[in-house]
Amino acid sequence: MFGFAGDSRPGAAVDLASCKDPGGIGVDRGRERGAELQLYLESERVEPIYRCATAAGPSRLTAPAYLCAMLKSTLIRAVEAGAAVMKQYFQGEFKISNKEGVNNLVTEADHASEKAIFEVIKSDFPSHYLLSEEAGAITMDSSFKWIIDPIDGTVNFAHGLPLCCVSIGVEQDGEMILGAVYNPFINEFYFAQKGYGATLNDKKIRVSEETSVLRSCLVTGFPYTYLDQRPGPLEVFDRLIRSGVPVRRLGSAAMDLCWVAAGRFDGFYEHKLQAWDSAAGFLIVEEAGGRVSDFTGRPYSPYQPHIIATNGKIHNALLSVVNNPNIEL
Numbered sequence: 650m651f652g653f654a655g656d657s658r659p660g661a662a663v664d665l666a667s668c669k670d671p672g673g674i675g676v677d678r679g680r681e682r683g684a685e686l687q688l689y690l691e692s693e694r695v696e697p698i699y700r701c702a703t704a705a706g707p708s709r710l711t712a713p714a715y716l717c718a719m720l721k722s723t724l725i726r727a728v729e730a731g732a733a734v735m736k737q738y739f740q741g742e743f744k745i746s747n748k749e750g751v752n753n754l755v756t757e758a759d760h761a762s763e764k765a766i767f768e769v770i771k772s773d774f775p776s777h778y779l780l781s782e783e784a785g786a787i788t789m790d791s792s793f794k795w796i797i798d799p800i801d802g803t804v805n806f807a808h809g810l811p812l813c814c815v816s817i818g819v820e821q822d823g824e825m826i827l828g829a830v831y832n833p834f835i836n837e838f839y840f841a842q843k844g845y846g847a848t849l850n851d852k853k854i855r856v857s858e859e860t861s862v863l864r865s866c867l868v869t870g871f872p873y874t875y876l877d878q879r880p881g882p883l884e885v886f887d888r889l890i891r892s893g894v895p896v897r898r899l900g901s902a903a904m905d906l907c908w909v910a911a912g913r914f915d916g917f918y919e920h921k922l923q924a925w926d927s928a929a930g931f932l933i934v935e936e937a938g939g940r941v942s943d944f945t946g947r948p949y950s951p952y953q954p955h956i957i958a959t960n961g962k963i964h965n966a967l968l969s970v971v972n973n974p975n976i977e978l
């Protein structure tokens with residue numbers, strides 16, 4: 650159970666886990682429901698739940714269900730707003746600058762996408778905590794944290810490669826409850842709600858059935874500044890490639906994770922990610938039936954750098970390779 654920060658309503662605590670309807674609705678219905686909710690909000694009949702002093706919500710929805718629908722609708726609209734900005738900039742010219750490292754780029758589009766996403770979230774949930782790659786942490790005393798990558802795959806984006814996306818995860822009391830990743834160039838919208846499975850364009854997805862690392866198709870990524878740790882990313886890559894395992898490198902961790910969830914890749918590993926790279930994608934993999942952990946095999950936290958995300962069946966074997974590349978495959 651949780652309460653809203655600054656919400657002194659009696660009975661303000663709601664339990665998202667009890668959100669049965671419209672918890673299981675898909676993205677399309679989420680959009681419709683979003684429009685429906687907006688009507689409620691604009692009408693005199695009900696105030697948004699976080700501003701509401703007395704009403705429990707619209708008559709057809711319980712308070713938790715109403716909040717759940719709001720979060721979902723806001724998430725979908727935020728991801729779409731960021732993606733629309735990405736598309737707009739992709740066609741034309743934009744300024745590119747460098748962050749730390751030689752080719753750790755940030756473009757005008759990253760900032761513009763972030764701004765568009767913030768506008769949607771802040772207008773619906775002004776008291777929520779935001780953690781976003783370019784703006785950093787906008788801290789609030791709230792149970793909810795939105796973890797935002799306004800463009801994942803910025804180097805691809807800057808080079809006109811359509812392998813990039815918007816990624817947003819929503820945490821409630823430290824637990825990832827919603828995730829959405831949208832690549833508007835290939836029209837793929839991935840969505841997951843904890844306990845309700847994962848979808849691609851509103852159709853349920855599932856991880857692959859492969860049981861052998863040797864027969865797997867894997868994907869990885871490399872940090873902008875090389876890590877001098879042992880075994881490092883190149884040692885692991887070297888071992889897998891020498892063994893004949895196909896290992897792809899897409900340049901977008903969020904897409905990597907979604908393609909594990911969709912069963913296209915059997916596994917993904919990377920040595921140095923930030924929370925915004927993986928927040929949505931790791932929930933999408935788990936909800937598609939996969940397993941996500943750190944390099945010790947412990948349940949994944951997006952606040953540490955290491956990730957292994959697989960179909961579950963090759964997880965322990967891939968963990969062994971990542972920790973000890975000399976192991977026999």
Ligand code: IPD
Nearest residue numbers: 800801802803870871900901902
């Ligand atoms: C990067 C991508 C890439 C991963 C890097 C990330 P960005 O995110 O996800 O695949 O290898 O570690 O930083 O900078 O494009 O948002």
Ligand code: CA
Nearest residue numbers: 798801802926
């Ligand atoms: Ca990223």
Ligand code: CA
Nearest residue numbers: 782798800801
């Ligand atoms: Ca980014």
